[in-house]
Amino acid sequence: MGTLKDRLNDDLHTAMKSRDELTTATLRMTLAAVRNAEVAGSQARALSDDEVLAVLSKESKKRREAATAFADAGRGEQAAKERSEGEIIDRYLPKQLSDDEIAEVVAGALTAGGFSGKAQMGPAMKAAQAAVAGRAEGGRVAAEVRRQLSI
Template structure:
């Protein structure tokens, strides 16, 4: 078992003992998503910490999107809960890059690969995502790549 999954389990037990219902429910949901990812595919396997981070990133994004949808529908109580769950999950994710840091990393990746123009958007995105290494959402990275390529 990976260190991050162990940390999630330990924090779940601590939250259960403290009777922290929000944290308990959120960590149970996160661990269920990790377990689902472990059994997806042809055979069950333990996920590496990087794979667990990817699952947690997806769960965090789901919470942000749900909070936005609930806010737009005028359901502030549910939106607040989704935001709170997202904040709990984000404690386990690496610090997100600022827009300036993303611009700098994307510029370096584009220069190293010699990418220019709309036709090279796909390879440029692949290089930029590798440079960012999961420390920023794909949409933010894609927007910066488009801006720098002039697309």
């Protein structure tokens, strides 16, 4: 199997052939974000699948935040479009962990690293994020780390 970027390109071509305008537009925006990440910095380079996943996570989060903003502003149609785009991007992301699963993974990371007390929040977060590996948003992980360190 090819890389995640190859899969995105293949799915873009399939969407174009089937004239699926929403999927086509969403995948084009997503691939543009991946290409921008590839040329960011001092030298252009190909992204690994993990780096492409990070870009996809960021794009998905943008869609959720935009949908919330549009809904709060009373623009339901635009909010629905943003949610639909987010759902298309979410197909390429790993399954998100539930709150219970996050608590379990964070507890394991904190125990393995021997972290206790709020003074070790930074290193504990780094260990927890590595254990979660993109399967949950940073804010949810940070809240759980904070909760477990304060016990």
